[in-house]
Amino acid sequence: MKKPTLSFIYLGAFLTGAVAFSKPRALVSDSVQLTQDDIGDFAAINFGDETAASPADANVPGCKIFPGDEDWPSDTEWTRLNRTLGGALLKPKPAAAVCYQGADFNQDQCQLLLRNTSFSTFWLDEPLVSLTEWSQGGTCPLALNPQGNCTRGGFPEYVVNATSVKHIQAAVNFARNKHIRLVIKNTGHDFGGRSVGAGSLSIWTHHLKEMEFIPSYRVGPYRGKAVQLGAGVQSWEAHNLMAAYNVTVVSPGFGTVGAVGGWMSSGGHTYIVSKYGLGADQVLSLGVVTAAGRYVTADPYTNSDLFFALRGGGGGTYGVVTSAIFKAYPPVNMTPSALNLMLSPQPPPNTTMPIPGLITNAEKFWQGVGAYYRFAAKVLDAGGYGFSYIYPMPNNSYMFTTTSQFPAFTQAEVFEFMKPLYTDLNRIGINVTNPAILFTMPYGLPGRGSGSPPSNTRYRSRLLPRENWEDDDLWNQTMKAIRTATEAGFENNFYFHGTLASPTAEAAGWPGSQSAVNPAWRNNRMHAMLMDQTPLQSTDRDTLMQGYMDLLRGVSPNAGSYMNEGDPGEPNWQQAFYGSHYPRLLRIKRSRDPWGLFWAPTTVGSEGWAVRPADGVYAGSQNGRLCRTRGVDE
Template sequence: MRRLGFALLVSVARAALDFESVLLTSEHTKALPAVDFAKGEGRLPRSGCKAWPGGKDWPSDFEWRLLNATVDGALLKPTPPSTVCYRGPNFNVDQCSYLLNNASTSDFWIEDPVTVLTPWTQGLTCMPALNATGNCTQGGFPVYVLNATTVKDIQAAVNYARNKNIRLIIKNTGHDFGGRSVGAGSLSIWTHNLDAFELIRGYKKGNYSGTAAHFGSGLQGWQLFNHMFLANLTIVGGGFRTIGANGGWMAGGGHGNLASFHGLAADQVLELHVVTADGRYVIADEEQNTDLFYALRGGGGSTYGVVTSAIVKTYPPATLTSSLLSIACNPPPDTNARARFAPIDNSTHFVNDTARFWDALHVYFRFKPAIVLAGGVDWDYLYPLGNNSYSFRTRITYPNASPTAAEALLKPLYDSLASAGFTFTLNRTELTPTPYAGTAITPVSPGSNGLQNTRYRSRLIPHSNFASDAIFNRTFAAIRSVTEEGGYTLHGLAIGPSPKAAGYPGITAAVHPAWRENVLHLAYMTVQPPNLTPKEAREEEDRANRFLKPLRDITKGTGSYINEGDPGEPDWQASFFGANYKGLLKIKRKRDPWGVFWAPTTVGSESWEVVTLDGYPRSQNGRLCRVEGGKGEWDGE
């Protein structure tokens, strides 16, 4: 991390983290008017498109250097990591080999300022490959990256982008499946290094009184868990260790192991520190900037402002007791081929008949409401292996349950399996409580080597779909068909962040209302091959929507989880935001009349479109322009 240099220290509101005390001042704006704050009534620029590199409205190299001086050298102009695989000045065979073989077992991709886990949204213009041919281009990656370590950095970037009409994007860890952290011809605010953490003893806000945690938007899950270990307390975190504990995960709702017990990440927030589209640094809570406080807790990221830090609730230290259930049907003989999808070991139950395999899963999925009602969650992976072969693996986790209590909660499941003719035995070796806040952990790879082009399509399944055998049977048939007939991998979670679990002040958040009645979050995954033509990509999108239509039809009125949703989701406004969309759009218009913040399938994004250079659907490799016929203002209601 770079040094802060001579940055001006300014006293700000109570509970600000150290990096939030360094603010943009009039001295900076006088020296560089391009970073001045917004004045007067906001409106969209006259140009129908954002500035484009090489165009007459794009800042000169000298102007970019002036911005870099204002932010004390924090402005980067990075190239895609895979340039080392292509003939040119950066070509390096050893480094290319490292990207392909070793980078995914390190922090390399997380520490890179441009990389995201799903490069298909970038346009696939520079994929790592030995003996790569063709050219490596920037594509949908940003032109400049602001490595933010102070609020001043973020304010300067927001003001510069607004005043110069430059596309602005926000990137944290790169756990982005919808193209919201990439954008051609853009300036990116990289919040990765805003990882400060502190505890606030005796914090009082509304109905909350006790210890609160205050941390920056760049803090990762593994760092959060280690702070929990040192403090002997619990804070709601994500399911993967390199997910940002704040930022887009929280803004989109944010689920994890404690969601049925303590609610979503958005339900934990007591106070937010934010840089808004006018460049101001504000605090949002139940007493001030209440519209932002509402919208930023579940109303989507990259939309209303840049969250610099959050103050959240803490809980007494918790334990997580889990049990593993693994079922395989006609697994292929090649051990390596099976292990690529899911481990098959001594704890796996084998079923040789496909119909019997689905019967076992029918029993298991019928049990999911019981998991949620007990405050638990599960994490399922169902892999189609070809030739009527499948592998299913799930881990059921109960917070604050002893092994004996967890076994009692699981007994009805195994009784139901026995009644259906399955002699599955409870895996007692897994019934060991793990202190959620009591074990120090190390970071792990995000699981991407630049080739794992996962594309997610998701759906929220409510309690009403489990209310009777008849409706559940139709629901399960739709769930089954997407994998059995469509060939899509299923990632499912029994997860129920009910109003009771959300508590105060979560019940007032902008979280999609469907979450409050949810039992099952389903995500269907496929790998987007890097060699698909635009025509083939459109055909695959149409195919996925056809297979998912019966599931969407039987869950009308619910929705999809935006953080694991698809940028091609039909009627995304209703799917990702539900009845909250109209109110959120009003907040967007009020807070960002300039259109500073834009990302696909976020509130207000339908007023803009990416004119792609490659014709690839949902690609961010193109200029951002207002939709044809736009008149320089937000669409009417």
């Protein structure tokens, strides 16, 4: 598979004494579209018509067509689809198949996957893999001497390696007309099982890599610089564009995450959201392929329903985003300040000098953690961000580590800003010193993306509101909930992760008010997460983890959760992930996709369908047939 060459296209003309605002040229991938000549007499890829369909059409058939069914497309039909796609239809085998005895066995390749892929882009460029393995069903795990056989499980049957809108349109039409499950995948950074699905056709957007800098863009009241990114652009690639044109674009904090798809469409948090708003708040225009197979532009004035829904209302359910135009800001520098605390009831022997950050008393340790978390409200109000972990360690020990990020602050300003925190920590009796040696670097450093091997991380999360910081009693209850859950992590193999961000409506600016971003984000102080890395998920595991999550829900009853880093088993997920926007989003979903073509766990409208798991497979996986559970209007 050859990757398309990245293109940096400088648009815009400068007139004497004035700037000429430029209309961005369509990306090459967006301009290549499906035509009636392409369709000819191949009815399987005919366009749909939302106005002629009704929600009842989503009930027929009762299940998506599955391999082995009488109506599953013949080899001849798949071959013809591939011909329309110009050879972009793939039927790849699971990468780990090389580790299993049989025709695909290759011990050298297996060892390579186990030992060296963390330093390459192998898994990011792999068409099947979701980087969270448990959602696939665990039918072909990577191991040097695995037991049993490698089977396809929840991996898609076919993959369209999309490098144009035409590829996406043909795939959408084929899946809709043939009643086949459809999934959408870029890099596979997916913690909820949205980019895998047994018996499915997958649209792989990873190679839609075009990037365009627009020096002067105008829409509504917005006047300024912008960038246009294809759906496959990863954060590190967007960073290279920023460096090339000396601008800042809000993009994922982890370099290999896609900047346009699921990250953006479910909100998108990163280090500078307290200053500029979420990823969804940056979007000025979108290229979208609808469930009918039509390519449309969505902005505040055209297809405004899609523009609203796709900016925060979840991905994979209203259409396939092919490209997006984002706001671009002047370059900004970041200055971080780190703090580490260690609880060790039994200090190291033969220690005569105090060890900075080492605490032997549990109450004092949790006082220190609470002091930082409460102080972090000031960091957020200054436009900053916090990134923290609390790890259970052996012998009743705990490690707390956090970094506060300050955009547009000098090192001296950060040092002065953090002084009150260290005064409080010293007053408590914690031996730590405000770091005077800091460093400053541009946001979005250029680089190369690599790594991100598959794992079994499962997020369970809660957005904790600012009221919890402003009321002493509620604050104490919040810290008690965090402590109780974290202390249970030692026996139960999970740890606490708290990111602190405040992407208010004021920070988002225009057109932030025209987005479906979960309202809980606008009032957020901490995105509190229990990080579960148990490979074998189960109903018993769900019950255990939900019990600890209920502690966090109990102190934030009217808040919510972040879908991208939330639990696909989240109770009352409609309110938790979408808040008051859900009824409007459901109306848009039914209007734009009356066939029920687009489906993924916990996306809008997904409650009308469910995966029937294969025998012996955890019910939360995507290894099974997708079937209707009830009428769409019930």
